[in-house]
Amino acid sequence: MLDLATPLHALRGLGPKRARDLEERGLRTIEDLLFHLPFRYEDRSRFFPIASLVPGLRATVRGRVVTSVLRRTRARGLTIFEALVQDDTGSIRVIFFNQPYLRTALPAGRDVILHGEATVARYGRRGLVLQGPQFEALSDEDQEAIHTGRVVPIYARLPGLSSRAIRRLIHSVLKILPPLIPDPLPPGLSEERAFPARREAIAFAHFPPQDADLSDLNAFRSPYHRRLIFEEFFFLQLGFALSRRQREVLRAEPGLRVDDAIRARLRAALPFPLTAAQRKALKEIADDLMSGRPMNRLLQGDVGCGKTVVALLAALLAVENGHQVAFMAPTEILAEQHHRSFRVMLQGTGYAVGLLTAGVTGSARRQVVLGLRSGAIPFIVGTHALLEEDVRFSSLRLAIIDEQQRFGVAQRARLRAKGARTDVLVMTATPIPRSLALTVYGDLDLSVIDEMPPGRRPARTVVRGEESRPAVYDFLRSQVKEGRQVYVVYPLVEETDRAGLKAAVEMQGMLAHKIFPDLRVGLVHGRLKTEDRDAVMGEFVSGRLPILVATTVIEVGIDVPNATVMV
Structure with a gap:
């Protein structure tokens, strides 16, 4: 049953x-x-008389197939099924392409419900047609419609x-x-x-x-x-509650210690003072790390508020206590950027900062893997490559996940499982109301950085219609003349969004050849080879490329201070 x-x-x-x-x-x-x-x-429940149809009207009609024929074209090998459907008020032609099975599904004499847009025939006999409508063939035994003639x-x-x-x-x-x-x-x-x-x-x-x-x-x-x-x-929150309860009953491990020497080294790693919001978030994270209970915390804040610095200080606290830290970013570009900045900020500490991405191969990869196992590399920055089976740690204590919405729960759990008792800090720049954050991320404690460092200018967002396109192009040119750089972003709905990718490629061609023929216009998207994408991004970061057309391969957090406009 x-x-x-x-x-x-x-x-x-x-x-x-x-x-x-x-x-x-x-x-x-x-x-x-x-x-x-x-x-x-x-709503496909309202039936229109066939005689009332006009071009552009999307409607549902009910009638009977009077005639039907299946033809094959010589040129392209297409099949065209055409039927004439009639009700008490009139008739209309119905056309389907490459659906030969309709010859048996919609024979003459069959009652049918159709839903679609009436259009003027572009070939053959003049008049209105329904091309490729939703349809429902009705039989005497079962007159119930599920695709048409109802709310669908x-x-x-x-x-x-x-x-x-x-x-x-x-x-x-x-x-x-x-x-x-x-x-x-x-x-x-x-x-x-x-x-x-x-x-x-x-x-x-x-x-x-x-x-x-x-x-x-x-x-x-x-x-x-x-x-x-x-x-x-209800069950989402129940799962979160059980997850929290499970963490609470875990045997407490010795918490990380913070003494005067460690505080001094943390201050020395900072090239600037923290904001009050950064200090508050850092205290909440440090309290978790010192408590001995497993941490599971979300750090939220707008782009440029200083989340990464707070995460770095938390990482340094773990490393100072003799443990290892893994920092996972969603893309190679972001991972490499973080790796460079962390090495600069930690250069006075003597701690090695490793990098592990899909682009790190051969002997370089083996050296990193061995360094993690032996503990010689206390701080590793990487992508999904950190989750691979042969990547093992000597003493992983803190896992930091950047742009956490790009990773699933299972991936967070896999990284956490690399250590015997790993604390987890996830970060996001996505603005989420506190009540919603506690609902959607109920298994995470929440820290918010809600202020910008002094002198940081707020972003200004404006909306322009199609009629303003020439003015927008003039503005972009003026920005480039002043030495600035520009992003033109085409967000893809999915990685397989071919229409979005095609639009980005066509826009790059138009900008490069028609709008800004005197300027260099680059293009990056997810289907480029890593080395090609990195080469284009390298030129943009260096300032040699003034305009960059991109899909969502451009991540929140990419650090190009000279890029001041995004379209």
Whole structure:
């Protein structure tokens, strides 16, 4: 009998390969699938008479297939399926490309619901067409529509599964799921908050009734959504509470000592006085390190507030006590930058600062690995390379993770496990309200640096429309004339965002050849080879490259003081 714990590979029609793909995304059971909730909803419930359609109108129609034909083109080998769909008011042509199976799915005489945008035909007979609409073929046995003719859930794609396929799969699961499923919330909590039953909430979230308010659905404000949201946050907070309790009951290790000699060496490493906020954050971190209880702390502060200096002083405190420190950054560029600055700041201490990234190979890598095992390297800066199996420490006491949102919980845990009892300090420049930080990062104590060092000018943010583009280009040129440098950033939604990457490449070409033909315009993105990317960044850091077009490979924290404008 099907239940929430049933593995997905047991579902009919899914197939072992697709089940494996879903498992890699963390979806292993029926429960995982049902909690892959829609991210928005479309109202396709209102039926329009075909005769009322006009160009540009997105509408749902219901009719009958009068004729259908499948043609193949000689030029490109395309298949074109064309059907004429008719209701009591008129008819409209429907066209699909490269979907030959529709010949059997939409034969003449089949009732069908269509949802799409009416457009003027660009070839063949004149008139309106629906090109590639969402469709639902109806049979006499089952007139229930799930893709059209109702409020329709829209899902984020999964490996090998479109939103339509996910909708069909979840609908089939809900039809055979038992009417009563276990409620994981503590007894009485659902009644106390007047929550609907769990199964009812899941069914509503996936297939809301016709009278559901669309704005409430898309804002996830319905009682059914609130119940599911509460459940997710409840168990998130429960996990954090258990994690904290587990740390609290761990046997306390001897805390780090701080005597006058260590304080003097810490002060000597500082080229400038700390702000009050930096001193407060450093005290909170030092108190944790001296307590003997495992530290798990988030250090938050805007770019330029001095988080890295505070982290460096915490690292020096651990090293002065005879332990090792690992500082993990998300990219090689950031790791190398931190490595250079740490070596400068610690050059008077006699402590070695190592570097371990994917670019450190061969004998250089072996030397670093041996230095960590022997303890000869007390302070290591690196990337994900620090997590590799053969990287072992003599006495890792403090793990510092920069831009922590770029690393998962499992990666933090792997770095922590490199030591017998490792304290963890994670840093972020992402501005997070305190209440939200305590919710999302409930397993972490929070320190905030909320002031800038004296003399630091605040960043100024302005918004300009497309009509201001020439003025923006003039401003960039004036900045370069004054000796400044400029970032032009195209953020990618994902690493595989080809459209964003294409836009960045095209923008670099336009700026270099049409807008600023007399200036050098560089380009960096995640698909460049490391050595090519580093060469471009090296030119930008040195000032030889005035304008840099970049994707998200440009990280928060890249230190180019002369770059004063970001578009």
